[in-house]
Amino acid sequence: MTPYAVRRAFKGIVEHRFLAVATIGTVATVLILGGAFLLVITNLSGLLDRWGQDVQVSCYLREDVGDEALFAIKAEIEAMPEVISVRYVSQDEALERFGEAVDGMDRILADLDSNPLPASLEVRLRPELQQPARVADVASRLSRPEFEDMDWSQEWVERFHTFLGLLRLSALVLGTLLLAAAMFLVNTTIRLAIHSRRDELEIIQLVGGTRWFARTPFVVEGMALGGLGALVALAVLPLLYKYAFVQLQASLGMLLSMGTVEFLPVPTLLGLFVAGLAVGFVGAFTSVIRSNVGTVS
Amino acid sequence: MIEFKNVTKRYGRFGTALEGIDLTIDTGQFVFVTGSSGAGKSTLLKLLYAAEQPTTGDVLIEGRSVARLHPRSVPYLRRNLGVVFQDFKLLPQRTVIENVALPLEVTGTPRAEIAARVTEVIKQVGLKGRGDRRPGELSGGEQQRVAIARAVVGKPSIVIADEPTGNLDAALTHEIFELLVKLHEQDGTTVLVATHDTVELDHWNFRRIALRDGRLEPGGTDSLPLPPPAGAEVMKAAAGPEPEPEDEPEDEDEDEDEPDTDPDADPGDDEPDEAAS
Numbered sequence: 194m195t196p197y198a199v200r201r202a203f204k205g206i207v208e209h210r211f212l213a214v215a216t217i218g219t220v221a222t223v224l225i226l227g228g229a230f231l232l233v234i235t236n237l238s239g240l241l242d243r244w245g246q247d248v249q250v251s252c253y254l255r256e257d258v259g260d261e262a263l264f265a266i267k268a269e270i271e272a273m274p275e276v277i278s279v280r281y282v283s284q285d286e287a288l289e290r291f292g293e294a295v296d297g298m299d300r301i302l303a304d305l306d307s308n309p310l311p312a313s314l315e316v317r318l319r320p321e322l323q324q325p326a327r328v329a330d331v332a333s334r335l336s337r338p339e340f341e342d343m344d345w346s347q348e349w350v351e352r353f354h355t356f357l358g359l360l361r362l363s364a365l366v367l368g369t370l371l372l373a374a375a376m377f378l379v380n381t382t383i384r385l386a387i388h389s390r391r392d393e394l395e396i397i398q399l400v401g402g403t404r405w406f407a408r409t410p411f412v413v414e415g416m417a418l419g420g421l422g423a424l425v426a427l428a429v430l431p432l433l434y435k436y437a438f439v440q441l442q443a444s445l446g447m448l449l450s451m452g453t454v455e456f457l458p459v460p461t462l463l464g465l466f467v468a469g470l471a472v473g474f475v476g477a478f479t480s481v482i483r484s485n486v487g488t489v490s
Numbered sequence: 491m492i493e494f495k496n497v498t499k500r501y502g503r504f505g506t507a508l509e510g511i512d513l514t515i516d517t518g519q520f521v522f523v524t525g526s527s528g529a530g531k532s533t534l535l536k537l538l539y540a541a542e543q544p545t546t547g548d549v550l551i552e553g554r555s556v557a558r559l560h561p562r563s564v565p566y567l568r569r570n571l572g573v574v575f576q577d578f579k580l581l582p583q584r585t586v587i588e589n590v591a592l593p594l595e596v597t598g599t600p601r602a603e604i605a606a607r608v609t610e611v612i613k614q615v616g617l618k619g620r621g622d623r624r625p626g627e628l629s630g631g632e633q634q635r636v637a638i639a640r641a642v643v644g645k646p647s648i649v650i651a652d653e654p655t656g657n658l659d660a661a662l663t664h665e666i667f668e669l670l671v672k673l674h675e676q677d678g679t680t681v682l683v684a685t686h687d688t689v690e691l692d693h694w695n696f697r698r699i700a701l702r703d704g705r706l707e708p709g710g711t712d713s714l715p716l717p718p719p720a721g722a723e724v725m726k727a728a729a730g731p732e733p734e735p736e737d738e739p740e741d742e743d744e745d746e747d748e749p750d751t752d753p754d755a756d757p758g759d760d761e762p763d764e765a766a767s
Contacts, residue, residue: 396580
């Protein structure tokens with residue numbers, strides 16, 4: 194990249210400032226949308242991670258299981274590498290918890306003659322096991338004849354994973370389409386710039402300019418448009434985070450018990466900037482190749 | 491040395507622009523390429539800077555074939571050639587300095603060196619003080635001076651001018667020819683000028699290559715004995731008074747720069763050299 198190419202590229206942007214602003218705006222919009230999607234996905238993934246840390250399997254004990262057998266099973270399960278801890282919940286404790294969880298329930302329960310709830314072992318699994326298939330796999334290995342029933346929050350974990358997977362996929366598809374559209378616009382902008390500088394390109398050839406001497410300013414121009422679009426997006430995203438996401442969290446946070454909504458990490462922001470540059474580079478590069486810029490005539 | 495070896499150039503099946511051209515131009519010569527419109531002058535020059543390829547035959551510069559040059563090598567050939575066109579081919583959005591600097595920009599010359607060289611050449615062509623103007627703010631003659639400055643700024647060994655005065659009136663035409671001759675004499679550059687301006691052709695005593703319908707014509711000096719110096723003196727005397735009046739207004743810079751080279755006196759002084767080459 195010669196100083197001439199850089200000077201010529203920025204001069205080109207000034208010469209076509211309206212088109213340049215439109216292109217920068219489009220790249221910025223695409224990256225803001227992409228960034229917003231990433232904000233949602235990052236935070237939902239974070240949420241899933243936090244929930245995932247609580248992957249727990251409840252093993253409900255038959256009534257006839259004696260203390261000795263119970264301790265043996267508890268020790269066995271505790272020794273499994275996937276397990277963090279095993280806690281025994283007695284029938285009384287289960288009843289107490291149930292009463293606390295539902296308002297007014299304790300009075301109803303007090304009227305009961307006997308405790309209908311079984312005692313259980315609550316097995317906490319390692320967070321790496323949060324994928325539904327692996328939880329199911331571990332659960333099957335936990336299974337013992339002494340257990341009347343087993344329960345793990347399989348259904349919602351699965352649903353949440355499916356939802357997040359769909360969200361990621363749609364972000365990927367939409368992101369690719371939007372990036373392609375931005376690339377196409379850069380390509381068109383550069384093609385118009387090439388067209389308007391036909392005479393200049395002819396003269397460059399006549400005075401001995403090589404192909405890449407003629408082409409580089411256009412490629413630099415495309416990268417500058419993409420890079421500037423990315424900078425605009427990086428300036429807008431924190432505002433969007435502050436005024437939209439944090440506000441949204443304030444009203445929904447309690448409901449979802451999400452904790453704080455986090456802004457995009459620095460590597461992701463760098464990634465967005467690189468994506469802007471790449472869109473500009475590819476758009477401009479394909480344009481100079483297709484327009485045959487600098488080919489000797 | 492430039493050599494055309496049995497060069498033929500055809501466009502399509504029937505359009506013959508050049509036919510069987512055999513020609514040698516020695517290094518440091520000033521040569522006119524003459525002929526009416528469509529005679530093949532421009533095609534002959536285009537073959538030199540590889541804007542066209544011969545249909546058959548070969549064109550050699552310093553023994554190297556231009557016709558067989560790989561397209562990627564063409565820019566390097568052109569860096570050693572300066573080309574001047576009838577329509578100037580200047581960049582209207584750029585200043586005189588930027589236009590003249592372009593051939594040095596393409597070679598990656600350092601900026602300080604570009605600035606020094608451009609200033610020198612602009613002064614040489616008599617445009618001192620006009621470096622920041624754009625072509626649209628200059629007269630036709632001045633624009634062609636800018637084009638000539640651009641052609642010589644890279645110190646090429648060959649300068650090619652294709653009807654450089656076709657858009658200019660007689661007074662400006664003579665100025666441009668004087669400038670080309672001056673640059674030729676200063677640097678020993680080989681100069682080829684395509685023209686059909688008979689007044690100028692009569693004024694200057696240089697080798698002429700005459701073309702008619704794409705063939706070399708006997709009317710050129712190539713087929714005639716070169717005129718003796720005495721004859722040239724007569725020519726000079728005859729042509730002398732003609733260009734004088736229109737020179738004064740725009741030539742101040744030039745005269746300042748080169749007090750000892752009176753353009754009108756030069757061709758006569760140079761005759762023996764030209765005759766020898």
